[in-house]
Amino acid sequence: MDNLPKAEIAKVKKVKNQKNEDEILSKENVVAVGIGRKIVDGKLTDRPALITFVKCKKDECDLAEQDIVPATVDGIETDVVEIGEPVIENAENKLVEEDADTMQRTLPGNELTSRIRPLKGGWSIGHPDITAGTAGAVVFNNEENLPGKYYILSNNHVIANSNAAKEGDPILQPGTVDGGKRGDDQVAVLSKFIPIHLTPDVPLEEQNNIVDAAIAEGSLQELDREIYWNGYVKGWVKKEDVEVGTRVKKTGRTTGYTTGTIISVETTVDVNFGRGRTARFRDQIFTTNMSEGGDSGSLVTDMENRAVGLLFAGSSEITILNQIENVRDLLKIEFV
Structure with a gap:
C-alpha cells in the first residue's frame, strides 16, 4: 500500500490541534492520538484519519457520553485502535531459581x-x-x-x-x-x-x-x-x-x-x-x-x-x- 499523500496528512494535522487533542486525551481509556489510516474490517484503507489509541475497546453503551470518540472531528474521520x-x-529482571549445573541454553534465540x-x-x-x-x-x-x-x-x-x-x-x-x-x-x-x-x-x-x-x-x-x-x-x-x-x-x-x-x-x-x-x-x-x-x-x-x-x-x-x-x-x- 502506498504512503499517504502529504496533502492529506496536512488536513488531519490541522484538525489535530491542541484543543482537539487535549479533549480526546482526557477521555477514559485513551492513551494516544495520532495521524494515520482508517481501519475497516481489520484492514488498512487509503483514508487518512485522526487515530485515537485506547488501552482496550469498549462498547459505546459502556462509556459516559463525554468519553465517546466522535465519528468525525471538524470534518476529518476518526478511528479507535486498541493497543494496550x-x-x-x-x-x-527475571531471577532463575534452577541450579546452575542443570541449566542449559534453549536454542534458537x-x-x-x-x-x-x-x-x-x-x-x-x-x-x-x-x-x-x-x-x-x-x-x-x-x-x-x-x-x-x-x-x-x-x-x-x-x-x-x-x-x-x-x-x-x-x-x-x-x-x-x-x-x-x-x-x-x-x-x-x-x-x-x-x-x-x-x-x-x-x-x-x-x-x-x-x-x-x-x-x-x-x-x-x-x-x-x-x-x-x-x-x-x-x-x-x-x-x-x-x-x-x-x-x-x-x-x-x-x-x-x-x-x-x-x-x-x-x-x-x-x-x-x-x-x-x-x-x-x-x-x-x-x-x-x-x-x-x-x-x-x-x-x-x-x-x-x-x-x-x-x-x-x-x-x-x-x-x-x-x-x-x-x-x-x-x-x-x-x-x-
Whole structure:
C-alpha cells in the first residue's frame, strides 16, 4: 500500500490541534492520538484519519457520553485502535531459581546479551542501576569547534536511569541483567541526556517531552559504527518525510532483527515509566509491533538504512519511536 499523500496528512494535522487533542486525551481509556489510516474490517484503507489509541475497546453503551470518540472531528474521520498500555521497554529482571549445573541454553534465540568488543549497535547495554536496554548506534558530535568524539546513542531511561544518573557514570556492556559488572564491562561514560518530565512532579497537561534520549562517550577502538544485522547508517530522514506506510527495521537486545510498518505519525502518547510515573510525549512515531522489553534504545531505520527513529516504548500491539530529527538536534549528534 502506498504512503499517504502529504496533502492529506496536512488536513488531519490541522484538525489535530491542541484543543482537539487535549479533549480526546482526557477521555477514559485513551492513551494516544495520532495521524494515520482508517481501519475497516481489520484492514488498512487509503483514508487518512485522526487515530485515537485506547488501552482496550469498549462498547459505546459502556462509556459516559463525554468519553465517546466522535465519528468525525471538524470534518476529518476518526478511528479507535486498541493497543494496550504503552510502557518503556527496558529488560525485565527475571531471577532463575534452577541450579546452575542443570541449566542449559534453549536454542534458537535472538537475544543479543553477551559481551562484545568492539560494540555494535543492537547489543545489550545499560547504566549499572537498570536492567538492560539496547545500544542504538555509534554517533559523533556535530558541534562546530569541538574535537571529534564518539558516542553510543540510546535512551535516557537505559543509560541515564530516567534522569537519576549523572554525567560521568559508567555504562556497562552487557547490561547488569545480562551479567555486566562495573570495571571490566564498562564500555563508555554517560555524556549527556535530555531530561524527561514525569508525573507526579509535572502534571501531564504541562509536559512537553519529545525524546527519551542520551549519549555515552567511548573510545574509537571499542566502538563500531555498524548495527548488527542491519549494516551502517546512511544518513537520516527529516520529520516532514516520515510517512505512514513506510517499512522500517531495527536490531535490538531482546528480539534481534525485526521489521515493521509506520502506522501513525505526529502522535501524542502517555507512557508508563513505572513506580507511578507517567510521561506524555509529543511528535512520536507508532509502528506495528516490532519490539519487546530490552529493545529500548534501538535505532530504527528505513529499508535504505536511513535513521528514522529511536525506539523507547511500546505495547503488545505497537512500538513507539522518537523522531530522529528531534534526537539529532537536541543531542547535537551526527550519523555519517
